[in-house]
Amino acid sequence: MPMNANQMIDKVRGSRVWRSVFRSGTGSSTLHRALAIQQNIFLHLFATKVRKRIVRFSATWYLGTLTLGTFLILVITGILLMLYYHPSVPQAYADMKDLQFVVSSGLFLRNLHRWSAQLMVFLVFAHMFKVFYRGAYRTPREFNWVIGVVLLVITLLLSYTGYLLPWDQLAFWAITVGSNLSSAVPLVGGKIHFLLLGGNQVNANALLRFYVLHCVVLPLAAILFIAIHFWRIRKDGGLYVQQSEPKTQAIPDGALAAKEGQ
Amino acid sequence: MPDATHIITTKLPTEFDRRAFFTKMGLGSLGIAAAGTILFSYEYLSPNVLYEPSAVVNAGKPESFAMNSVTMDVNSGIYLVRAEEGYFALSAVCTHLGCLTAWNQDLGIIACPCHGSKFTRTGEKIEGPAPKPLPWLKTWVSDEGDLMVDRSTDIPPLQYLRI
Numbered sequence: 001m002p003m004n005a006n007q008m009i010d011k012v013r014g015s016r017v018w019r020s021v022f023r024s025g026t027g028s029s030t031l032h033r034a035l036a037i038q039q040n041i042f043l044h045l046f047a048t049k050v051r052k053r054i055v056r057f058s059a060t061w062y063l064g065t066l067t068l069g070t071f072l073i074l075v076i077t078g079i080l081l082m083l084y085y086h087p088s089v090p091q092a093y094a095d096m097k098d099l100q101f102v103v104s105s106g107l108f109l110r111n112l113h114r115w116s117a118q119l120m121v122f123l124v125f126a127h128m129f130k131v132f133y134r135g136a137y138r139t140p141r142e143f144n145w146v147i148g149v150v151l152l153v154i155t156l157l158l159s160y161t162g163y164l165l166p167w168d169q170l171a172f173w174a175i176t177v178g179s180n181l182s183s184a185v186p187l188v189g190g191k192i193h194f195l196l197l198g199g200n201q202v203n204a205n206a207l208l209r210f211y212v213l214h215c216v217v218l219p220l221a222a223i224l225f226i227a228i229h230f231w232r233i234r235k236d237g238g239l240y241v242q243q244s245e246p247k248t249q250a251i252p253d254g255a256l257a258a259k260e261g262q
Numbered sequence: 263m264p265d266a267t268h269i270i271t272t273k274l275p276t277e278f279d280r281r282a283f284f285t286k287m288g289l290g291s292l293g294i295a296a297a298g299t300i301l302f303s304y305e306y307l308s309p310n311v312l313y314e315p316s317a318v319v320n321a322g323k324p325e326s327f328a329m330n331s332v333t334m335d336v337n338s339g340i341y342l343v344r345a346e347e348g349y350f351a352l353s354a355v356c357t358h359l360g361c362l363t364a365w366n367q368d369l370g371i372i373a374c375p376c377h378g379s380k381f382t383r384t385g386e387k388i389e390g391p392a393p394k395p396l397p398w399l400k401t402w403v404s405d406e407g408d409l410m411v412d413r414s415t416d417i418p419p420l421q422y423l424r425i
Contacts, residue, residue, distance in 0.1 A: 203314060
């Protein structure tokens with residue numbers, strides 16, 4: 001007996017292999033749909049149930065999700081760029097030029113990485129402004145705001161460390177100037193500068209250190225904090241629902257007068 | 263049972279003391295281990311050998327510099343100046359954020375392209391964000407008669423090298 005598409009899907013979803021992977025079972029009941037979220041390692045970070053008006057575009061402009069999107073693009077394009085880039089003084093600049101002019105789709109991947117990086121910094125700021133002006137940083141979400149600030153710093157450090165890797169004049173002098181800023185820290189400034197560059201000037205050690213920070217340390221830190229950030233959204237009661245403006249008559253006369261008096 | 267209560271109250275402090283002792287031992291060991299890790303990491307991250315160019319630069323014969331000339335050595339980041347009073351070497355690295363400055367022959371000043379700091383020929387600041395004048399560097403004449411500059415050693419300004 002021929003099966004239609006839906007019957008086929010149901011058969012696959014009812015199979016032993018499928019059930020061994022997705023244990024929540026089939027069905028469109030509220031329980032099954034909740035279990036599908038709760039029992040998935042990726043989705044369980046999120047709430048099983050959200051208000052419809054909070055997933056509308058107008059509520060958040062999807063700025064956080066878009067930021068994650070640019071981050072994922074950066075991870076994928078970054079790994080691909082790593083396959084042709086050597087973080088060494090004689091080769092770095094030539095490899096960057098090879099990526100632009102010799103490697104198939106190299107120019108596309110490099111530009112995608114660069115533009116996504118610019119866009120990610122913009123989106124992080126836009127996301128923070130949106131959260132701030134909606135008042136979504138207030139209790140009980142203060143800690144998630146702090147995690148967000150950490151993620152902002154990681155994003156900026158990723159931008160900064162990535163800036164040296166083309167190893168051109170712009171990169172060299174930008175990092176010379178930027179690393180000299182750290183020398184201004186009282187007492188330990190010189191030491192921080194020395195540890196950051198692995199020497200007294202922007203040289204082979206600095207290139208390698210920035211490469212390791214850019215490709216390993218900072219992305220891992222970002223992934224860790226992104227996971228905490230998303231998990232805290234659920235723990236702090238889901239995405240922030242903006243309360244409607246209190247009605248004028250609901251405010252006592254005294255309070256209103258006191259407010260005007262300020 | 264007064265005897266039993268008595269035994270319990272005398273036993274409790276010794277038990278607590280032993281636990282507190284082990285807690286202190288554990289935390290203390292962890293503290294030492296953490297301090298050691300920080301020290302170890304700091305030592306590891308500080309290179310002991312640097313493959314950087316030598317701080318001592320051989321600038322060539324003193325006679326090769328014309329009177330009242332400012333010569334920049336881009337590779338070593340220094341100016342070699344021959345003035346009426348004698349020779350001196352000046353660091354070309356801006357004291358603001360480390361950019362390489364440039365000598366402007368027409369205006370007779372040293373200017374930084376990054377943030378607009380300006381200096382006189384003797385390194386004094388004219389304007390700009392630079393917090394300090396350009397340092398004077400130790401100079402001497404080698405046994406072979408070459409003008410030598412040590413970029414790592416600053417000297418007080420206006421100590422001309424007379425030959």
